[in-house]
Amino acid sequence: MTETHYDVIVLGAGPGGYLAAERLGHAGKKVLLIEEQYLGGTCLNVGCIPTKTLLAGAKNYLHAKEACQFGVDATGVTLDWGRLQDWKNQVVKGLVAGVAATEKKAGVTVVDGRGHFDGPGKVTANGVQYTSDHVIIATGSVPAMPPIPGSVDNPAVVDSTGILSLDEVPKRLVVIGGGVIGVEFASLYATLGSEVTVIEMTPEILPFMDDDMAAKLRKATTGITFELGCKVESLDGATVHYSKGEEKLSVEGDVVLMAVGRRSATQGWGAEEAGLEINRGIVVDDCMRTNLPNVWAIGDVTGRSLLAHAAYRMAEIASANILDPDAAKKGEVMRWNTVPWAVYSLPEAAGVGLTESAAKAQGRDVLVAKVPAQMSGRFIAENGFKAPGEAKILVDPKTHQVLGIHVLGAYAAEMIWGAQAVLEMELTVEDLRQVVFPHPTVSEVIREAAWAVKL
Numbered sequence: 125m126t127e128t129h130y131d132v133i134v135l136g137a138g139p140g141g142y143l144a145a146e147r148l149g150h151a152g153k154k155v156l157l158i159e160e161q162y163l164g165g166t167c168l169n170v171g172c173i174p175t176k177t178l179l180a181g182a183k184n185y186l187h188a189k190e191a192c193q194f195g196v197d198a199t200g201v202t203l204d205w206g207r208l209q210d211w212k213n214q215v216v217k218g219l220v221a222g223v224a225a226t227e228k229k230a231g232v233t234v235v236d237g238r239g240h241f242d243g244p245g246k247v248t249a250n251g252v253q254y255t256s257d258h259v260i261i262a263t264g265s266v267p268a269m270p271p272i273p274g275s276v277d278n279p280a281v282v283d284s285t286g287i288l289s290l291d292e293v294p295k296r297l298v299v300i301g302g303g304v305i306g307v308e309f310a311s312l313y314a315t316l317g318s319e320v321t322v323i324e325m326t327p328e329i330l331p332f333m334d335d336d337m338a339a340k341l342r343k344a345t346t347g348i349t350f351e352l353g354c355k356v357e358s359l360d361g362a363t364v365h366y367s368k369g370e371e372k373l374s375v376e377g378d379v380v381l382m383a384v385g386r387r388s389a390t391q392g393w394g395a396e397e398a399g400l401e402i403n404r405g406i407v408v409d410d411c412m413r414t415n416l417p418n419v420w421a422i423g424d425v426t427g428r429s430l431l432a433h434a435a436y437r438m439a440e441i442a443s444a445n446i447l448d449p450d451a452a453k454k455g456e457v458m459r460w461n462t463v464p465w466a467v468y469s470l471p472e473a474a475g476v477g478l479t480e481s482a483a484k485a486q487g488r489d490v491l492v493a494k495v496p497a498q499m500s501g502r503f504i505a506e507n508g509f510k511a512p513g514e515a516k517i518l519v520d521p522k523t524h525q526v527l528g529i530h531v532l533g534a535y536a537a538e539m540i541w542g543a544q545a546v547l548e549m550e551l552t553v554e555d556l557r558q559v560v561f562p563h564p565t566v567s568e569v570i571r572e573a574a575w576a577v578k579l
């Protein structure tokens with residue numbers, strides 16, 4: 125007979141849901157994980173992993189083409205898009221299988237099906253009502269598709285999922301939206317040979333990023349035309365009509381990527397009917413509690429910090445607080461301002477904490493130091509003397525606490541966790557200067573930036 129009562133039911137098996145289920149399963153809880161589409165969610169199937177796999181292919185292609193400067197003759201380098209697609213599919217399949225195995229090991233019961241939240245402690249899937257002491261909502265997010273005239277049912281328009289599996293690299297790609305997703309795909313296809321135009325409404329791409337660094341990243345990409353401060357008015361096939369102030373402009377593409385953001389998946393599974401409080405997502409406190417008793421929400425569905433690693437942390441916090449009523453006192457609360465971000469374009473960038481632009485907007489006094497990535501011997505050896513790269517640090521002038529660290533250039537995403545630890549531990553710049561960085565590594569740019577601060 126099917127078990128119908130569980131300690132915890134988790135709705136959605138993306139990074140938030142599958143990690144919460146795993147943690148609680150290992151802690152001895154009886155957990156039911158309900159997933160309607162794919163284990164691993166957006167991240168593993170149509171988000172972080174496939175994009176980074178394609179970008180790895182683009183990076184290898186670029187490096188091979190430029191290898192002669194490093195004494196390697198690689199003439200006649202060509203791209204095999206079909207094999208890159210196969211590699212992407214293999215990576216995704218392998219990781220999804222890994223999630224299934226992990227859940228099994230944690231003793232989690234997985235149900236394939238769409239779950240309907242019927243109220244605290246009650247979820248229905250495949251016609252069976254399951255009950256539980258706790259429910260964790262982890263339904264994620266979906267691409268936002270604004271109703272721009274000519275865009276609906278237009279076969280030339282794809283979203284972030286469609287663009288992953290095109291039959292061929294398009295000759296001309298128009299990207300609507302210069303956020304992370306738009307910029308990563310623009311960089312991918314430009315590197316693979318497409319003529320790419322990005323149309324962005326705000327005056328600079330990547331609006332959450334330090335303005336100055338976003339501008340440097342934009343200038344460092346190749347093969348992309350950026351149209352900033354522009355509003356898309358309509359589409360006609362793959363021709364995009366847009367305005368720049370009073371000026372009316374058009375650009376022709378073969379494929380148009382709609383990348384204007386994502387919205388929390390709060391609809392169609394009973395959230396409103398059950399009385400969950402919703403604004404840009406499901407409202408939660410810093411322990412991931414919703415307004416309903418023993419109902420928790422984590423990840424993109426909260427509308428806050430739409431990033432896989434933020435979903436992981438929210439999963440850990442919700443699990444910790446379910447397991448231990450005193451967890452919050454022990455530090456298991458979400459610290460939203462120390463969630464790092466990364467853009468995996470070529471070149472890449474990453475950051476954590478306060479940006480110089482935000483400090484200026486707040487009228488906040490900060491000490492700022494910037495150093496070029498060429499301060500690192502390894503960076504030069506692997507990327508050349510002219511490759512774009514920089515580290516920037518922001519420090520409180522009174523307490524000397526480090527408030528933000530931002531890095532542009534190769535390995536930025538790999539090293540930002542260290543910067544995150546500096547902010548998380550509330551270290552001062554003097555503390556950071558005492559850290560021993562291995563030499564030669566690109567991470568030494570962070571050390572150099574710390575020493576460049578004039579106290």
Ligand SMILES: Cc1cc2nc3c(=O)[nH]c(=O)nc-3n(C[C@H](O)[C@H](O)[C@H](O)COP(=O)(O)OP(=O)(O)OC[C@H]3O[C@@H](n4cnc5c(N)ncnc54)[C@H](O)[C@@H]3O)c2cc1C
Pocket residue numbers: 135136137138139140141158159160161162163164165166167168170171172173175237238239240262263264265284305389392393422423424425429430431432433434435468
């Ligand atoms: C192209 C792209 C690239 C990205 N790159 C990065 C990156 O490099 N780094 C990064 O940190 N983030 C990245 N993200 C964002 C990242 O994918 C999300 O932040 C992350 O997946 C959120 O995890 P989640 O668990 O909240 O939700 P999701 O991963 O969206 O998972 C939610 C799951 O819930 C399921 N579900 C929804 N409703 C129901 C229901 N009623 N019943 C059963 N199941 C349901 C869905 O099918 C889905 O599998 C990217 C996103 C995209 C689209």
